[in-house]
Amino acid sequence: MKGAVLAGTQSGVGKTVAALAIIQAFDQDGYSVQPAKAGPDFIDPSHHTAIADCPSRTLDIWLEGVDGVRRNYYRGNGDFCVVEGVMGLYDGDCSSTAMVAEALDLPIILVVDAKAGMESVAATAHGFRSYASHAGRDIDVAGILAQRAHGGRHAEGIRDALPDEIQYFGRIPPQSSLSIPDRHLGLEMGSESPLDTKALTEAAETIHTEQIIAAARAPPRPEAPSEDVQSQSSISKTNSGFNSTPNTEVSHPRIAIADDSAFCFRYPATVELLNNRANVITFSPLADDPLPICDGVYLPGGYPELHGATLAESQALRSLADRATDGLPVLAECGGLMTLADSLTTTDGDTYEMAGVLPLSVQMEDRYQALDHVKLRADHSTLTADTGEVRKGHEFHYSAATVDSDARFAFTVERGDGIDGTHDGVIEYQTLATYCHLHPASGAFDTFIERVRS
Structure with missing residues (x-):
């Protein structure tokens, strides 16, 4: 091409x-x-x-x-x-x-x-x-x-x-x-x-x-084909990229992805990998969909700050919080992190109760708080990395998180700002929430699938 x-x-x-x-x-x-x-x-x-x-x-x-x-x-x-x-x-x-x-x-x-x-x-x-x-x-x-x-x-x-x-x-x-x-x-x-x-x-x-x-020209072919992510031609050509029919392999875990205007930041390659190696189902916290029966949850980024009142009343988030405290693996990125916090305060000064899974509160600011490519090193084995492994991603957010003194972090930040300038990735139960957006090329979602499967 x-x-x-x-x-x-x-x-x-x-x-x-x-x-x-x-x-x-x-x-x-x-x-x-x-x-x-x-x-x-x-x-x-x-x-x-x-x-x-x-x-x-x-x-x-x-x-x-x-x-x-x-x-x-x-x-x-x-x-x-x-x-x-x-x-x-x-x-x-x-x-x-x-x-x-x-x-x-x-x-x-x-x-x-x-x-x-x-x-x-x-x-x-x-x-x-x-x-x-x-x-x-x-x-x-x-x-x-x-x-x-x-x-x-x-x-x-x-x-x-x-x-x-x-x-x-x-x-x-x-x-x-x-x-x-x-x-x-x-x-x-x-x-x-x-x-x-x-x-x-x-x-x-x-x-x-x-x-x-x-x-125009055609680029050089890569040295080796990708084995983890299926061809775009084999998935549905919808705006979201989600398969219209789930993968029915018994050995594949069932992963629920939040998908609405509050949770809309995800890469096509991520969706493709998950479609290929898991039974992917979607739910909308804004529509108050119940959390589907699943083995793990992915909360991508988006604009939860524009929907604070709706999310504060969401039965889906309440059921997600209950499942998370019971040990359901939950991976959240940026907007997902904000939604799993105790509270979210907008620039207008309105404060909304969020899912309460994480020991932190979030405040929206008038100026962006981080904008960079990110390099993280895992201090502990977690949902997206083993101890010592590096994960690359990016961050761009206008919110600031204030963590409780007993919060546990998964990563040391080697490039970027993370949550507190030094760390990223708050761990609670089997939940991992980061300001870092991850791409599947990092290997993060391969690890996530394996953790969910186990």
């Missing part, structure tokens, strides 16, 4: 809108598109999924390694892969867009804000292309997509000013309807605020898909 990487000159330049317009353009031309996202983000991929109608792949060097990124790429399906970058092209020390493009050997389409420029847009593109050798990156800035560019003389001036080695792949017209509302953690989710269909269709008509296809 050939593809290209869509990179920005900086954060906020409009990469997500540009990616959605390209996906729409390919669809209108009769091509199927596999979307992907460089970096650990959950939110931008939700918009990809809303337009492409298939889960967006996560491509992150820190989380997966070079071979892991290539394997994840080839688990996708489609005639073409559009990889949306993270921040600016060269930004990020663990997994920049440039690093992902280099690992995949894909050409780069640079999104440049052309609102108040013409020849200067070409100069910007030339500088980004020339900087690659200075940065020691073997990458190819093949062309540009002019964001917020008018047609006529404006577009022609940009195209004519470009050096011969930099192509003009089209433009995104300046339309107020081509914007996505944001909140803390980033944009609103794709299911909440999809782009205006008419505006997106019009934007797609100004993109030169055939030129993009001509410039």
Whole structure:
């Protein structure tokens, strides 16, 4: 599968809108598109999924390694892969867009804000292309997509000013309807605020898909195939990625995953691995679904802070708390940690009683409290690691946790902030809750399945 990487000159330049317009353009031309996202983000991929109608792949060097990124790429399906970058092209020390493009050997389409420029847009593109050798990156800035560019003389001036080695792949017209509302953690989710269909269709008509296809390449194959995660082609093409029919192998554990707008941050590869090696069932604490009969629970991250009153009255959380205190294995990440706390206080000062499984309380803050790739070393054998093992992940949250003096931690933080700057992973009963989001390439979910099975 050939593809290209869509990179920005900086954060906020409009990469997500540009990616959605390209996906729409390919669809209108009769091509199927596999979307992907460089970096650990959950939110931008939700918009990809809303337009492409298939889960967006996560491509992150820190989380997966070079071979892991290539394997994840080839688990996708489609005639073409559009990889949306993270921040600016060269930004990020663990997994920049440039690093992902280099690992995949894909050409780069640079999104440049052309609102108040013409020849200067070409100069910007030339500088980004020339900087690659200075940065020691073997990458190819093949062309540009002019964001917020008018047609006529404006577009022609940009195209004519470009050096011969930099192509003009089209433009995104300046339309107020081509914007996505944001909140803390980033944009609103794709299911909440999809782009205006008419505006997106019009934007797609100004993109030169055939030129993009001509410039595209297929990445190198990974050195070894993945044995743990099944191909995307063998799971249902739903927005969540959950199988419509559960795995009925008797030896497979039954794992319940919280799945609603409060618990919506999970990687497709995680769902695929769990679908392949467990009987996966879902429940919604917001709908007050009862906790299903299960051998273990996975509470992914999301936005519990937006649903404090509902969660405080959730019978599902009360039954989960009862089962957790009885020793049911529960793995919770970020929003899941917040929900298992004694209480959650919003920035408005409203305090809600949560599940009360963990000896801690959570306070939402006006500014983010952590944003980084994370490296954790296990101090104890726990649900996701044996003693001494390292797990890599990422953290991004606006909440702060205050732990009781008798709280027990599972990990020492070697990179990142964790819960208290030094530790992450509160252990209580057979529950593990972290601020760290884990990717299955870390091995964490393999260990989780084995712990649940035993």
